[in-house]
Amino acid sequence: MSNFMTGSQVAAKQVEVKFCTNEEVLNAMSKALAFAINQSNSTIKDVMGLQALEACFKYALSVVLALDSGAKPIHDAVPNFFTDLFMSLNSQYRGVRIMVGELKPMPRPSEYDDFVALMQSVGLPMGRPAKVDPYTTSKVAQYGVKNFDDVPTLVGVERDNVSIEELVVRSMLTASAKEQDKLDRILGHLDYMYVSVDELARNWACSLPTGNC
Numbered sequence: 001m002s003n004f005m006t007g008s009q010v011a012a013k014q015v016e017v018k019f020c021t022n023e024e025v026l027n028a029m030s031k032a033l034a035f036a037i038n039q040s041n042s043t044i045k046d047v048m049g050l051q052a053l054e055a056c057f058k059y060a061l062s063v064v065l066a067l068d069s070g071a072k073p074i075h076d077a078v079p080n081f082f083t084d085l086f087m088s089l090n091s092q093y094r095g096v097r098i099m100v101g102e103l104k105p106m107p108r109p110s111e112y113d114d115f116v117a118l119m120q121s122v123g124l125p126m127g128r129p130a131k132v133d134p135y136t137t138s139k140v141a142q143y144g145v146k147n148f149d150d151v152p153t154l155v156g157v158e159r160d161n162v163s164i165e166e167l168v169v170r171s172m173l174t175a176s177a178k179e180q181d182k183l184d185r186i187l188g189h190l191d192y193m194y195v196s197v198d199e200l201a202r203n204w205a206c207s208l209p210t211g212n213c
Contacts, residue, residue, distance in 0.1 A: 008154050017141060018101040019069075019089075021062055022174040029172070030058035031117075032205035033083050041122045048111065048118055056115035063104040065089075065172055068132040069103035076108070077116050077126035081208050086130045087172075090186040091141040091156075096186050098141045105202060124210065139163070143170040144180060144190045146196060152197040155190040162194065168204050171197045 028132070034053035038044055044053075060078040067073075068088045091101035109115070116126050143156045143166075154167055175183070 004179065013095060014097045014099055015186060016099045016101050017175065018155060018179050019173040019175050021103065021106070022172050022197075025172050025197060026061055027054075028060050028198070028201045028204045029031060029061060030054045032202060033057045033208065033210055034047060036208070036210040037119075037122070037124070038205065044118065044122065048114065051107065052111045053115070055109040056112050059106050059109055059112060061085075061172065062103075064129060065169065066103040067103050067129055068134070069100050071102045073131075075128050076112065078129055079119060080125040080127050081210075083091055083130070085169055086132060087138050087140070087169065088132050088134075088136045089138065089140050089169070091137050091139060093142055093186055098183070098186065100141060132181060138166050138169075139185065140166050140170050140173070142187060143167065143194070144183065144187075145171075145174070146190070148193070154194040154197060154200065156192050156194060157187050157190055158192065164204070167194060167200060171200050 031054050032100045034050055034057055038050055038053060057079075060076075060082065063076055063078055064082050064085045067086060068090065089100040089103075119126050138164070139156070139158070142158070143154050145152050146155050147153070154170060156162070
């Protein structure tokens, strides 16, 4: 029997990769967002503490990450300025479709309803996450994280058409060595350095319309 595979057979190959949320990065982002919104409006301090704000921003980010991961839809409102992160996590590379397994959001904070009302009251619109088109793909899964001088850094296989939003989303995800090995076998050698994860997380969180960090 011939081992030759047609182009359509190759394209049909599919691999599921399991990611989980990178707690350290989510904590850094939610902390920066909470600090910024807390500093931008003096009345917020009287209504909700900094820790509660952090927990709510972290939950909202985890809801956005889970949008296209096979997880059950969550209809909680999230800040509208997260819109750029509403994207497919799945990818296609060298004829292999990379599917991201279910990502479970963190537990819903008891203060989340108050958070939604508070954000709206200070002029930050909230809305349900937009449904992600199941036929779209992104390059999120085509990045890995390597340490350079003990600094976690995003690296990838292509330098062109790199989206800052895709880098931000990938920085919030982590994979076990076993799962990363699955990606490495598809992607080959990752050697294009993009940005330090810490720097990316800080700059992104401080650029959003909640005030300056």
